[in-house]
Amino acid sequence: QKEVEQNSGPLSVPEGAIASLNCTYSDRVSQSFFWYRQYSGKSPELIMSIYSNGDKEDGRFTAQLNKASQYVSLLIRDSQPSDSATYLCAVRVNTGFQKLVFGTGTRLLVSP
């Protein structure tokens, strides 16, 4: 079992719709979770971090964490073509200091 799993996609949504990206992780004691966005040929850019169960909202983005189910998700409301990118879920493993374990990413395509 991979430490962090994501559906590779592509996830296709029309402009203005809600995009829902999901991620599961295997390390039960993980405490820190991050969503990064990566455009083709660019480096990952932080979108959201979440540490507690529940929802965290930032603009059009909402991260949801359920530690009991070992599940973290990212919702993008009013999706825009500029949101088309690969979204990486990252988990800070408990055994390390700054080691992040990344999922393989979900490619999101937002059509005009």
Place this chain on the structure above:
Amino acid sequence: KAGVTQTPRYLIKTRGQQVTLSCSPISGHRSVSWYQQTPGQGLQFLFEYFSETQRNKGNFPGRFSGRQFSNSRSEMNVSTLELGDSALYLCASSEPSTPTSTDTQYFGPGTRLTVL
């Protein structure tokens, strides 16, 4: 604040050569982590440095090494390059951390290494 910088941005080497990549963290950040990104394996952790000490290491062969200087700048070195080392090498910095901290890592633009 200026972001994380990495040099060079692009590099072409041949098998057997060695390469050194450089990373300057965000001012005030003392932790520097290195990652390798390939289409097949995704983003994989190489190692992390804090106060000139390697604190954590990923599952990479000994050909991959690094160091950190007193000003927090970091370098990584790959010796005896193989074709499979072709990748985007990313550096990320974060503020002083503890085992229980929730510090966020910010990535540099990366160095694209091509091994021929």
